[in-house]
Amino acid sequence: MEYTEGESDPGTTRPGGRTARVRAAVLSAAADVLAEQGFAHLDLADIARRAEVGKTTVYRRWGTATGLVTDLLLDMAQQSVPRTETGSLLGDLTANARLVQRTLADPRQGALFKAVIAAAGSDPKAAEALYGFYTARVEEWAPCVEQAAARGEVPGGTDAREVIRATSAPLYYRLLTTALPLDEAAADRAAHAAAAAAAAGAYVRKAGT
């Protein structure tokens, strides 16, 4: 690797026109490859060919496969779907679980998540981007648990973020470690389980945590 952060990254001073088109073409080509073949087959020279873009440009702007995947995640993070409020914890968690399920079940987006998770295993920057992404998502949804606490649906002292994570966790587990279908029933089950566990006080913060 040679195109490290010298002065300012390319694409930051004149981000419009051609630069934006190149970025869009490269990200799109990368997403195609991920969906078709997975992260291991992501090589920058091939991406450049598919995107009909100079190989030099791809190496200069993204450097490595993990860098490209990281940018892809940041790009996806832009389109954040706003949280819905249904009036009950189960309803809110179900909405969240179904959103996650639809995202992961989508071939392109699901493949992207697998790729970022794979990349995060070796690349600290990818890991940081991934953690940041989930922190933001969890933070976005945590209030629904706090509202549920105010309504008396869950005990006081319940760790709201942990409840949100517990809702997503079974879906990721399915995606990554099983061949089982990631359907709406799985989402509803995850939401139901998280709501029941929260109501039973499983996520009440203990002293010293």
Added chain:
Amino acid sequence: MEYTEGESDPGTTRPGGRTARVRAAVLSAAADVLAEQGFAHLDLADIARRAEVGKTTVYRRWGTATGLVTDLLLDMAQQSVPRTETGSLLGDLTANARLVQRTLADPRQGALFKAVIAAAGSDPKAAEALYGFYTARVEEWAPCVEQAAARGEVPGGTDAREVIRATSAPLYYRLLTTALPLDEAAADRAAHAAAAAAAAGAYVRKAGT
């Protein structure tokens, strides 16, 4: 790749002595690299150097990085820890969750799991090995939920396998998508949540599933 399945794989006819030593050295070197640098930095030529083994041998027997990681998983699968029985669902699930937690928190084993999950995203054989591994583990632990059902701790019709998966899921989610510590408290929380959700009937099979 060229060393595809021709007739019989090397190492099958004379698996003793040198062949076994080579395998042990290569797997050990691979585990070192995984723990130190992650899956992306796993390259077979480097492994051969570290293991002080001919490069040709490594390519001939494992072919690719994903093949090597798959073999590493199969090797680990040999040492299966027997299930313990505590007499209560919460006790059994806690035992399971702590076992998973200790495994994932261990640098070498945790890195291996990350690597296999990464490999499974691109390589069908790795995916198959991974799915098989978890199927076996889930099958091993499922009886404890059935016993709980017999004792009346959970409703009849509860999907035992799903309860076991629900116990592990939050731990994998933590490992892969957050920077949060994977400690015993996380394991206990996962077990508690799964037990509570199961008792509340969250894993009762619906009609048509």
Added chain:
DNA sequence: TCCATAACGGGACTCCAGTTCCATTAACTC
């Protein structure tokens, strides 16, 4: 203990991902 051959290992070779250099193109500024 001896033999047939499975498995290993060194070395030369190939090919392409990743780099470097520089000419060309086209954003943004005034």
Added chain:
DNA sequence: GAGTTAATGGAACTGGAGTCCCGTTATGGA
């Protein structure tokens, strides 16, 4: 709309991953 220079892209280059060939080693069976 003219000039500055950020950003792109072609072309030549290079290092090392992955392959191939063949001689050497030592396993497992008789």
